[in-house]
Amino acid sequence: MDPYAQNLVGVGLTVRCFSGELLSIQEAGSLCSKVGALFELQGAQVSLVLGAQPPSEPPSAELRTHLTVELRARELSASNDPLRWAACYASYSLIPAMTEQSFAQDVVVRDADGFLLAEASLQGRVVRYVGLGAWAGNTAMNYIVREEEDRVLPETASEHLSEDLYRQLSQLVYNAKVQSELLRSSQAGR
Amino acid sequence: MMSWLLGLSLAFAADPAEEAQRIELERARAQVADQVHLAAFDLIDELVYQLREEPIFAQPTPVVLAGVSVPVGLGTGMQALLENHLAGVLIANPEANLQLVHCPQCTAVVVRSSAKGTVVSRGVDDPALLAELGVEAGRHALFIDVEAEGAFLVLRARLTELSPSLPIVWSHTLSSSTSSPALLRDSTALKSAEEARAEYLNLLNGQGSVVIPARVSVRTYALPEGDNAGTAPPPFIWLQAGVELSPTVARRWTSGMTLGYALIPEAYQGLMAQARLSRLVSGQARSLTHPDLYLFGGLSLSTVWGPATASFRNQALTLDEILTDTALDEPRATFGALQLGAEVRLGNRVGFGVFLETMPQFKTSRNFGRYATLGPVEAHAFGAEVALCF
Amino acid sequence: MNLTLLLAIWASPFIRPQPGSWRDPDEAANYTCTRLSLEEAERARPGAVRPRGPRGDLYDRDVMLCQERILPLGLRLDGDEAVLSSLESRVTELAGAARGYRPDLLGATWLVEVFYPSPAVSAKISFAAKNALMAEGLRVSDRAPTLAAGDVQVITRMPPEDAYPTACRRYADNGSLRAGEVLLAVVQLDRLETTLHAGLCAAGSWTWLR
Structure with a gap:
């Protein structure tokens, strides 16, 4: 779905971010404000909360739907092969050394009563090559082979990752919104 | 990019550029259908195999093939292929007790007008109408659906009794992945996926653990450099034969012993004994379909004689030596060598290898140069070889 | 070297x-x-x-x-792709939920109806849901309940929260959903969502499962 469309008009949204082993309090706060901005762009009324604190202002009563999005991040695995680093040194970094990290972003969406509407664990993996060989190869590819939008620059990976995360988060919250409306209508029907 | 291509394909394509993109998208679909249909065949084989092992009916029972649907987005050509394959495999396996019968009324769209209204449906959806059309009661309709779900291909089958309440009497769901190699099965001797895999591995492993290699190898010796440089030996050509043993059945490690003979009349003759240890690096087991890459290390003992072998000594050759050597008392040298190299094997039948060799005995010799230096080890000779294995 | x-x-x-x-x-x-x-x-x-x-x-x-992926992204509509990519796990979950929600209906005959914009994808969901119900050990029929043309005209103009309960009542009234039969309806309510909802219709009464 298009994360820049007005998908969440009339929705009150509390984004709750938790720090942990992967994210410090500052990082969790920064994630929270970015995700909040994303949902504000989509027309939602957003309030941000760090950790388990109560929200600073009570949700406005005129909005039909209130959702709480909880974000937690954890590390799944990290590897840093000493053999590859040894090869990197021995070859004057012509053979790139490689570090790898996998992490999961757990997302939970609840309605105003705390009822679980949607849940997902989005997993990401970052592989980083270090070395003259990797840099030279990449730079050559950037300027000879790749189109301008396909170039791999130092910030490309995090841009792609954020874009992906935002799309998936938007879809999840949208699904939760429809689910919450369905629940409300079926409760009203009883 | 693909998504807007898709958008364009749904719009009315009039522009030649849009038309070209639509054709490109169709081409991509046809290519995928081509790759997917073999995997779908495998699933159909697996389905019929399971039906043969556990038949639904005790007796051969007539069944109408009511529908085969293919992944959303792939064409009807694939549908026809799957139908034909299913029919072929069911005929080849009568033990499954499903007899495909022809029933045009069942699969056709029929229109019935009555006092209650007009109903348009397929024959299989309206058994009462089928009975009126003279189709005998109690027949069964088989529905097959193949769908691409992420990285997996999923086959679903159900069998419905063509009676008024249309009960489903049997259903089955099978899933597979196209990134696994196609199963080695033919339609008359079906096997389960596990059996087929075991047979494949047996075939890989069963080609005997002893191989007899015959090799032709050529060694060239690096030219010495510097003021006091001597004369390098001429290139040597060797014929070698021996035996190669593999301690593991997958041939990940092999060891070989060969004896070699070299002869260029009027120049040199030689005998060589060589031992070698090879390690497969291109996978966990020898491949039937792809070349295998081995790295090897070895050591050899050679004795050479003849007028051209005078360089195998540590001092630079003097004119005097060259003159005396040509007399009856031929020069003779015996030396050891260590080698390191890589070999590509095709089907464990043909091999091509390159290697570097060092002769510790001639480390200080002025008759040898070096091709490469690996730490304290100097590579004096470079060789290439072709092997035939029996 | x-x-x-x-x-x-x-x-x-x-x-x-x-x-x-x-x-x-x-x-x-x-x-x-x-x-x-x-x-x-x-x-x-x-x-x-x-x-x-x-x-x-x-x-x-x-x-x-x-x-x-067997079909590269972009060959199908994104919404259809999202549903079809995880069809098996979705229908298994729905069938489990349906079975668990009304244990009293275990002996009934189950019918499946799918409300999804694309007919081809609908047929796939229906096939998968029937197989999943069979795998749960339930009795399933290939029959589909029908509505009269007039009913369809009225119901398609209603908002979803009224349309499905009304259709359910009409199925029972016109006899196309008989006693001892239960309908599992799989529904996509909104074109932009990637979830599938499910409702049960038994003896003229409608319940949303999820």
Whole structure:
């Protein structure tokens, strides 16, 4: 779905971010404000909360739907092969050394009563090559082979990752919104 | 990019550029259908195999093939292929007790007008109408659906009794992945996926653990450099034969012993004994379909004689030596060598290898140069070889 | 030849699916990767993974199994792709929920109806849902309940929260959903969502399952 469309008009949204082993309090706060901005762009009324604190202002009563999005991040695995680093040194970094990290972003969406509407664990993996060989190869590819939008620059990976995360988060919250409306209508029907 | 291509394909394509993109998208679909249909065949084989092992009916029972649907987005050509394959495999396996019968009324769209209204449906959806059309009661309709779900291909089958309440009497769901190699099965001797895999591995492993290699190898010796440089030996050509043993059945490690003979009349003759240890690096087991890459290390003992072998000594050759050597008392040298190299094997039948060799005995010799230096080890000779294995 | 070449040979059997020098992001998006333990990987791909040595390994290993999508992204509409990619797990979950929600209906005959914009995808969901209900051990029929043309005209103009209960009542009234039969309706309420909702219609009364 298009994360820049007005998908969440009339929705009150509390984004709750938790720090942990992967994210410090500052990082969790920064994630929270970015995700909040994303949902504000989509027309939602957003309030941000760090950790388990109560929200600073009570949700406005005129909005039909209130959702709480909880974000937690954890590390799944990290590897840093000493053999590859040894090869990197021995070859004057012509053979790139490689570090790898996998992490999961757990997302939970609840309605105003705390009822679980949607849940997902989005997993990401970052592989980083270090070395003259990797840099030279990449730079050559950037300027000879790749189109301008396909170039791999130092910030490309995090841009792609954020874009992906935002799309998936938007879809999840949208699904939760429809689910919450369905629940409300079926409760009203009883 | 693909998504807007898709958008364009749904719009009315009039522009030649849009038309070209639509054709490109169709081409991509046809290519995928081509790759997917073999995997779908495998699933159909697996389905019929399971039906043969556990038949639904005790007796051969007539069944109408009511529908085969293919992944959303792939064409009807694939549908026809799957139908034909299913029919072929069911005929080849009568033990499954499903007899495909022809029933045009069942699969056709029929229109019935009555006092209650007009109903348009397929024959299989309206058994009462089928009975009126003279189709005998109690027949069964088989529905097959193949769908691409992420990285997996999923086959679903159900069998419905063509009676008024249309009960489903049997259903089955099978899933597979196209990134696994196609199963080695033919339609008359079906096997389960596990059996087929075991047979494949047996075939890989069963080609005997002893191989007899015959090799032709050529060694060239690096030219010495510097003021006091001597004369390098001429290139040597060797014929070698021996035996190669593999301690593991997958041939990940092999060891070989060969004896070699070299002869260029009027120049040199030689005998060589060589031992070698090879390690497969291109996978966990020898491949039937792809070349295998081995790295090897070895050591050899050679004795050479003849007028051209005078360089195998540590001092630079003097004119005097060259003159005396040509007399009856031929020069003779015996030396050891260590080698390191890589070999590509095709089907464990043909091999091509390159290697570097060092002769510790001639480390200080002025008759040898070096091709490469690996730490304290100097590579004096470079060789290439072709092997035939029996 | 020096150490470089040897190490390049040593490293060559590893192929990684992430975007980078040899793979653009669109192509990489067509891979789905799962992290497996060594034992799971040996089961999933026998012969492809070096088993753990008898005295353990030098360092911890796990396996990233990456598989290419059968249909590359972009060949189908994004919404359909999202539903079809995980069809099996969705219908299994729905069938489990349906079975668990009304244990009193275990002996009934189950019918399946799908309300999804694309007829081709509807047929797929219906097929999968019937198989999933069969796998739950329920009695399932291929029959589909019908509505009169007039009913359809009225119901399609109603908002969803009224339309489904009304249709359910009409099914019972016109006799196309008989006593002892229960209808599992699989519904996509909103074109932009990627979830499938489900409702049960038994004896003229409608319940949303999820």
